Amino acid sequence: MIRNELCTVISHHEIAENIYELILCGELASEMKEPGQFVHVKVSSGQDPLLRRPISIANIDHEKKEFTLIYRAEGRGTTILSKKMPGDEVDILGSLGHGFPLEETESGETALLVGGGIGVPPLYELSKQLVARGVRVVHVFGFQTKSAMFYEEAFKQLGPTFIATVDGSYGTCGLVTDVLDFEVLSFDTVYSCGPTPMLRAIEGKYAADKKVFLSLEERMGCGIGACFACVCHTAENPNGFTYKKVCTDGPVFRAGEVVL
Amino acid sequence: MNRLAVNLPGLKLRNPIMPASGCFGFGKEFGQLYDLSELGAIMIKATTVEPRFGNPTPRVAETSAGMLNAIGLQNPGLDKVLSEELPWLEQFDVPIIANVAGSTEEDYVEVARRISKAPNVHALELNISCPNVKTGGIAFGTIPEVAKSLTAKVKEASSVPVYVKLSPNVTNIVEMAKAVEAGGADGLTMINTLLGMRLDLKTGKPILANRTGGLSGPAIKPVAIRMIYEVSQAVSLPIIGMGGIESAEDVLEYFFAGASAVAVGTANFVDPFVCPKIIKDLTELLDKYGFEHISECIGRSWK
Numbered sequence: 001m002i003r004n005e006l007c008t009v010i011s012h013h014e015i016a017e018n019i020y021e022l023i024l025c026g027e028l029a030s031e032m033k034e035p036g037q038f039v040h041v042k043v044s045s046g047q048d049p050l051l052r053r054p055i056s057i058a059n060i061d062h063e064k065k066e067f068t069l070i071y072r073a074e075g076r077g078t079t080i081l082s083k084k085m086p087g088d089e090v091d092i093l094g095s096l097g098h099g100f101p102l103e104e105t106e107s108g109e110t111a112l113l114v115g116g117g118i119g120v121p122p123l124y125e126l127s128k129q130l131v132a133r134g135v136r137v138v139h140v141f142g143f144q145t146k147s148a149m150f151y152e153e154a155f156k157q158l159g160p161t162f163i164a165t166v167d168g169s170y171g172t173c174g175l176v177t178d179v180l181d182f183e184v185l186s187f188d189t190v191y192s193c194g195p196t197p198m199l200r201a202i203e204g205k206y207a208a209d210k211k212v213f214l215s216l217e218e219r220m221g222c223g224i225g226a227c228f229a230c231v232c233h234t235a236e237n238p239n240g241f242t243y244k245k246v247c248t249d250g251p252v253f254r255a256g257e258v259v260l
Numbered sequence: 261m262n263r264l265a266v267n268l269p270g271l272k273l274r275n276p277i278m279p280a281s282g283c284f285g286f287g288k289e290f291g292q293l294y295d296l297s298e299l300g301a302i303m304i305k306a307t308t309v310e311p312r313f314g315n316p317t318p319r320v321a322e323t324s325a326g327m328l329n330a331i332g333l334q335n336p337g338l339d340k341v342l343s344e345e346l347p348w349l350e351q352f353d354v355p356i357i358a359n360v361a362g363s364t365e366e367d368y369v370e371v372a373r374r375i376s377k378a379p380n381v382h383a384l385e386l387n388i389s390c391p392n393v394k395t396g397g398i399a400f401g402t403i404p405e406v407a408k409s410l411t412a413k414v415k416e417a418s419s420v421p422v423y424v425k426l427s428p429n430v431t432n433i434v435e436m437a438k439a440v441e442a443g444g445a446d447g448l449t450m451i452n453t454l455l456g457m458r459l460d461l462k463t464g465k466p467i468l469a470n471r472t473g474g475l476s477g478p479a480i481k482p483v484a485i486r487m488i489y490e491v492s493q494a495v496s497l498p499i500i501g502m503g504g505i506e507s508a509e510d511v512l513e514y515f516f517a518g519a520s521a522v523a524v525g526t527a528n529f530v531d532p533f534v535c536p537k538i539i540k541d542l543t544e545l546l547d548k549y550g551f552e553h554i555s556e557c558i559g560r561s562w563k
Binding site for chain 1: 282283284285288289290292293305311312313314317318319320321322323324325326327329331334336337477478506526528529530531532533
């Protein structure tokens with residue numbers, strides 16, 4: 001059930017350079033289930049900026065009716081959002097989209113979670129829920145630089161966590177693929193969220209013999225499937241007129257389902 | 261008495277509020293959120309003879325109080341609209357206005373002929389104003405003689421009244437309105453989007469893959485109000501007004517300008533519940549300004 005609700009800011013902190021952790025309280029938290037879903041956020045009440053911003057859900061707390069959004073304050077909209085104070089209300093539409101399929105990894109199996117930059121947040125709720133099901137998790141994350149890194153300790157509580165930074169300021173110097181090429185990791189499934197070139201690399205590396213699930217990002221209008229802004233071609237008909245909508249068919253797709 | 265009921269050619273509307281074409285798909289997404297029978301009508305997404313994928317992404321870019329889109333008439337094609345989309349909408353007690361598009365006159369005639377026979381299609385909206393396709397669309401909507409000729413052919417093929425959707429991207433909108441009136445149009449819908457562009461500050465290149473797109477949202481409302489004000493006094497056709505409507509107050513302004521009904525577009529993307537909200541607010545607003553019936557508001561701005 002999609003609902004529109006004014007949620008209350010419980011806490012709001014800059015947890016890394018330009019990266020904010022926003023904890024909101026609202027009834028719609030009780031309907032959030034799948035990790036990897038997103039909410040559509042109206043950052044101000046007026047006409048400017050007009051459209052909502054899609055932001056993935058990083059953590060769900062059903063008991064407290066709270067949920068966490070982690071986002072990068074980069075454009076005008078997210079910069080406005082970053083000024084919200086505890087007690088303020090934020091206009092939320094959600095929860096939207098299809099998230100990561102937990103049931104694809106059996107209890108006792110191992111899941112590899114690969115995240116890049118601001119694609120890391122939804123993997124936190126995913127990792128928590130996998131661990132709760134008895135799945136072993138291994139995390140491999142890439143960031144631009146150490147100061148942009150977040151949640152390393154939180155992820156370490158759930159499973160082994162490898163970090164790469166592009167500038168070499170922390171962990172492995174390079175990209176997540178540099179970690180994946182070097183470390184000997186055994187796993188049954190792969191869940192990934194991050195920039196499209198990273199998703200392509202993950203798909204190329206593992207899709208042939210593993211179950212791989214990728215969370216895509218695309219500019220959105222409505223977030224509910226009506227405006228056709230965020231469509232992508234299907235892999236079986238890459239130049240045809242069949243399509244998937246990132247907002248409602250995704251944002252998580254099985255590797256090989258859509259053209260990246 | 262239903263104070264919001266409006267009768268237009270082919271359309272008995274329980275209220276004058278309908279979602280605009282291209283902003284509501286074929287209703288399925290919003291059908292999960294509220295009862296579509298609450299709406300006055302539904303303008304479905306433009307339908308072409310053949311299925312279309314539309315333009316490459318990015319297809320939307322935000323602007324001050326508005327947005328640019330270049331979707332490119334993505335739709336599943338006439339056959340599928342007739343066999344799946346329209347039958348699904350039959351569960352609701354709501355008239356459908358089918359938006360008709362194409363690349364050639366023959367395309368338009370073919371879509372109009374077949375889609376107008378669907379039982380829940382009560383009127384057509386002739387799309388001669390889409391700015392985001394290479395052929396068809398706006399190419400038919402900027403030269404009066406061309407628009408008149410196409411209107412006449414579609415009118416002949418259609419089993420239901422034909423409303424022509426006008427483009428604001430013309431020098432003289434009144435001339436266009438008169439031309440399609442002479443071509444036999446039963447009504448007008450106006451306005452379509454304004455052609456616009458945004459550039460990326462890092463690359464210097466257009467944000468939209470299509471380079472240009474159609475501007476919609478509150479930013480264009482004054483343009484639409486002015487055009488409806490001019491056209492409604494120059495022709496005798498009823499007008500369904502659109503462009504940046506997001507409140508009952510906006511609706512009243514459109515009626516004062518000369519519209520007889522309105523469509524809500526971009527606002528559906530910001531608040532998917534906006535149409536039922538406007539319908540609910542409208543009666544109260546009539547009380548506030550002392551009107552018995554919404555029809556009393558039409559053309560209040562005329563001298």
